Amino acid sequence: MVAGARGGCAQAGAARRGLLALLLAVSAPLWLQAEELGDGCGHIVTYKDSGTMTSKNYPGTYPNHTICEKTITVPKGKRLILRLGDLDIESQTCASDYLLFTSSSDQYGPYCGSMTVPKELLLNTSEVTVRFESGSHISGRGFLLTYASSDHPDLITCLERANHYLKTEYSKFCPAGCRDIAGDISGNVVHGYRDTSLLCKAAIHAGVIADEVGGQIGVLLRRGMSRYEGILANGVLSRHGSLSDKRFLFTSNGCSRSLSLEPDRQIRASSSWEWINETGDQVRWSPGQARLQDQGPSWASGDRSKNHKREWLRIDLGEKKKITGIRTTGSTQSNFNFYVKSFVMNFRNNNSKWETYKGIVNNEEKVFQGNSNFRDPVRNNFIPPIVARYVRVIPQTWHQRIALKVELLGCQIAPSKTQGNDSLVWSKTSLNTVGSTNREDETILKPIPSEEMPKGGRRKEILMDQLRLRKQTVGSRSNIPLPGISQLSLPSATIMKRR
Structure with a gap:
């Protein structure tokens, strides 16, 4: 009986403690609940002297009971410029929903509701802490903020x-x-x-x-x-x-013209695809067909494996040039829904090793977004530009089979006085231009x-x-012809591997 009584008392005590904890949680102040509910920050991109920041879900309704706190800085010795692109906070009193800027010596805000908010703040500091807090509310987009150093007054x-x-x-x-x-x-x-x-x-x-x-x-x-x-x-x-x-x-700056290529001499690939159609004819998807302006099928690799990432298309520009961008398409043939979804770039000059093009901020290999269908061209720019004679496009992901047409954009580094602009365009005129x-x-x-x-x-x-x-612009999609090859079926393929 004594043991049973003790067990009952223990259970009752545990129940009382659980109820007390629940009551404390419910009655806790909103700011404490917000801290426990996690991050209320949304889109944030920062660089050395500028950046962008939003509340969570922007431009949708910001969540209840959240806190977003972020310290932003610009180089020392510079002043911070803050510009509010949008501020939509439901609270009229700033008691539970507000936006606040705090530095080591000053405070700006809190801002909320329908109060007049300055579109721009020029702070006497290079560092400020942004704090956005939300309580219970029904609507409100929150905020969108951009900032820069005082070197950029036209932010x-x-x-x-x-x-x-x-x-x-x-x-x-x-x-x-x-x-x-x-x-x-x-x-x-x-x-x-x-x-x-x-x-x-x-x-x-x-x-x-x-x-x-x-x-x-x-x-x-x-x-x-x-x-x-x-x-x-x-x-x-x-x-x-x-x-x-x-x-x-x-x-x-004028450095975005199409760079000339000779398909038979300047374009090479790791492999190419050949197949025999129903009439017994060979159809080639060779690297010489990889120029974007040329009609007909593109280059396609011989390897169809989704895990094979050693395929490449190499372009020799003949001399070192400044390359500012690349335009790509897929097969351009409606019966062959082949295209490259993402790729990386390698480059080199004479007597040098291949280098990987890296991101401007993280110094890691940059993966470019490619095509989403076989037909429409996609452009990617290189910031900073590539300065090289040779470049390689290395597909990372693709749909069904690697298929690619390319056009490099850029200019000569030091063109001679006697050389005209014709040297900077494709040697073969496209019917779509x-x-x-x-x-x-x-x-x-x-x-x-x-x-x-x-x-x-x-x-x-x-x-x-x-x-x-x-x-130099390629015509609209309606101008892309679909030759007789697109009406044929897909028999077995022959792989041509380049050593």
């Missing part, structure tokens, strides 16, 4: 659009981390972007800046177009767009009249550069 947020500005020419600084912020862009680097597009995301798409570091952009406002063509570039998908009164272009500028093009490229528009030859050079780029 903008990731949410700025070209139609926010009236000048026909201006320069702004984009922070690191704008690529994955929600918001659309329409258009491309050759013909321009619809003025409703996000400026910094469009600059990443155009290859003007790298998302990891941000940078300065130069913008030219021009007369709009009837239609904008979208394309995947640098991990950003631009959408097709409709008529607009205005569009914008980015100023260019625009051969001349029609009247509509002239209207599109005509600048909007403005007294602020600078005069002189520089503007003419920029417009002529855009015209040259336009002439």
Whole structure:
């Protein structure tokens, strides 16, 4: 009986302690619950002197009872510039939901509700702690913040659009981390972007800046177009767009022309694919067919294994050149749904070893996003550029079989005075290129009249550069022919392995 009584008392005591713990948890202050519920930070990208930060789920509703706390810095001796692109916090009193900036000597905020919040803060410090706290609420996007050092007084947020500005020419600084912020862009680097597009995301798409570091952009406002063509570039998908009164272009250094190649002498591969069709004819997918402008099937590797990562396509430019980008497609044949989904780049010069192209921030092998179908071209830019004679494209993942067409973009390092621009384009003219500028093009490229528009030859050079780029652009998908090969079945393959 005594043992039974003791056991009953022990059980009752345990029950009381459990109930007490539950009551303490329920009655705990909201800030304590928030600390226990974890991180309330969302998208964060930081670099040496700029970055972007959002609340969790932005631009969706931020979660209940969370805390986001992050210390951001710029180089010592510089002042911090903070710009709030968006602030939508439900609380009107800042008691449980607020955004606060704290330095070693000052405090800015808390901010919440409908109070007037400065769009920009110039701090007398190079370091500040950002704290966002949420309690119970129903709605609210939270916040989007960008920052930079005082070296960049023209800092903008990731949410700025070209139609926010009236000048026909201006320069702004984009922070690191704008690529994955929600918001659309329409258009491309050759013909321009619809003025409703996000400026910094469009600059990443155009290859003007790298998302990891941000940078300065130069913008030219021009007369709009009837239609904008979208394309995947640098991990950003631009959408097709409709008529607009205005569009914008980015100023260019001119080093983005198509680099000439001789298919039989300058392009080699680890292997190639051959197969016999139903009529007994051999169909070759050789490396000589890897030029993007050429019609017909692409290069395809002989190895179809998904785990085989030793296949490569090598390009010899004949001399050391500055390579700023690459455009790729898949097989371009509707009956052969082959394409490379991701790849890495190697490069070398005479008498040197192959080097791997690495990321600008983490110094690790950079994997580029490739194609998502057999047809549509995808562009990736190299920031910083590759300076080399030889490059190798090494597929990492692919759909069904490695198949690739490529075009390298760039310029000569030190072109001679007697050498013309023809040396920087493909030696074989594509049927899909625009051969001349029609009247509509002239209207599109005509600048909007403005007294602020600078005069002189520089503007003419920029417009002529855009015209040259336009002439080199591959036509739309409707112009890609599907030759008779696409109507045939897939018999057994023969592998040609290069030693």
